[in-house]
Amino acid sequence: MIVRNVRVFDGISDRTLDNVDVLVEGAHILAVSTSPVAGDVSDGVVEIQGNGKFLMPGLSDAHVHLMGNANSMMDFLQGPTGVLYGNTIAEAKRMLLRGFTTVRDMGGDTAPVKALIDRGSFEGPRIFPSQAMISQTSGHADFSFVYDVPEEFGGKPSRTEDIHFTRIADGVPRVLAAVREQLRQGATQIKLTLGGGAASMYDPLNTLQYTPDEIRAAVQAAGDYGTYVATHVYTPAGIARAIDAGVTSIEHGHLADEETIKRIADAQIWLSMQPFAEDDHHYPDPVRAGKNTEICHGTEQVYEWAKKYGVKTAWGTDLLLEPQSAPRQSEMAARLGEFYSNVEALKMLTSGNASLFELAGERNTYRGGRLGVIAEGAWADMILVDGDPTDDISLIGDPDSNFKLIVKGGQIVKNTL
Known part of the structure; x- marks a missing residue:
């Protein structure tokens, strides 16, 4: 051609x-x-x-949930498994038609979807899958019902664990097993949740999730496979714990203070940010809506500090559980121009994100050419x-x-x- x-x-x-x-x-x-x-x-x-x-x-997106983009919470809890994957494959093609040729999936069973796309069976972007988000009990990725008995006490895995969207693991041995499970299933990097979030039900934003020993265990297990840990976390205390434990990528970080952003720069790790606006997500209950508002209000200041200190910054969307909002991916890409020059934004959307993806080392199956x-x-x-x-x-x-x-x-x- x-x-x-x-x-x-x-x-x-x-x-x-x-x-x-x-x-x-x-x-x-x-x-x-x-x-x-x-x-x-x-x-x-x-x-x-x-x-x-x-x-x-x-274009590339450093923080997608292909399965989460394509399905609602009711789909996860009640939908047939085949429909979940069918919706995911359909959304992969729509994402490609929005110009996104490479994405890093930060939670969901997308390794099989990646394999089908790479084989040419379906159309979609190149995928760097994290597989299931790993969370403590009551953490950001705990989608069990409040009355469910945790596995530690003899309970059964939740529906989102059954479909490999999440994995609950408490204590160092279970965290090690959870990381190794995702790597066995084809993860190119590991996603760990270390603090509260807007979409989750049990955790205020200021919660600290996972002990330092648990985080270090995940980092070591990922490192033994030549790859890294990316962590969902917003607050200074959570980010500090993540840095101390040796994580490579802070996902979000919207509530960080200036000292914390400088520390990210000094540690030479990545900040994978999203230019959130309040209407990107819709939460019917006031508690989660309030958390979403607090997160969004931190966006502009964190971007300013990231530029000031030269933080390695990636761009992503993190749209989740609202399939009707999936096309906002393109709008959020353009929104990056509100915080960076157009050329800076385009670099981040292409070669910048690719530099983060390639930290997966030999887990990266696209090493046969440069990305972005x-x-x-x-x-x-x-x-x-x-x-x-x-x-x-x-x-x-x-x-x-x-x-x-x-x-x-x-x-x-x-x-x-």
Whole structure:
């Protein structure tokens, strides 16, 4: 395939390059050239005339819940398991059509979905699965009913554990077993919940979840497999405990203070943030709605401190249990431009997130090419945009209208030219 005469944003540079031809062979980019690339359609070469349009790497999302995006809480609790996976596969294709060619899934049984997509059975993004979110009893990922008896006392796993969306593990031995279970099932990194959240029922935001010994055990078990632990946590105390235990990625962090953000920078770990607005999630009860409001109010200040101290910052969405809100993923990507320059935002949405994903080491099954860039040898994951997002980042918020061509792994997913 040759995409001719495009304006290229390569995912890394501050400036775009005009009048470029991009040659794709198989699943990879073979050449990025300011001179015309030779090719003959009679030899089976597909030529796409870009006519000066904007070509960029495929978008990425560092914090999705594909299964959670696609299903409601009632689906989880009462829906047939086959329907849960069918909805997940359908949402994977919709996500790809929004231009997201790579995602890191932070809770849900997506390793089987990843395998089917990678095999070509279904269309969807590349997936870095965490498998089940690991939580203590009464923690952020405890979706059992209040009257359920914990497993420690002879009770049965909850429905969300049965479908591998969550795993409750208390004490070092069970945490070790839970981490190793997710790795056995195909996790590329481990998701641990270390504090309260808006979506959870039993934990105020200020709770500290998991002891230092339990967290260190998870970090060691993940490290033994060459990968890392990412932690759901909002507060300074929780983040401090996570850093002390050796985690690699703080997921959220919206309630952090300036000292804590500086400490994240000094530790050279990642802050995986989401530009939350209050109406991204809808909670009918006042307690969870209040927690959501408190979280959202911390967004702008944390981004400012992250920029001030040079924190390695990734971008994600964390949309969950409201399938009707899944398309907000595109809106939230464009919203990143409220906190960063357009070019900074586009870098984070492409090569920046990819740098975090690649910390999975040999657990990363996409090591055969670079992610998040338009460069020789990279995976041919590309979007042709009608307009220039470096001038107007809102364009990526409407992929149906503005994404004229989407290519993943050298395969045309969408072409409306």
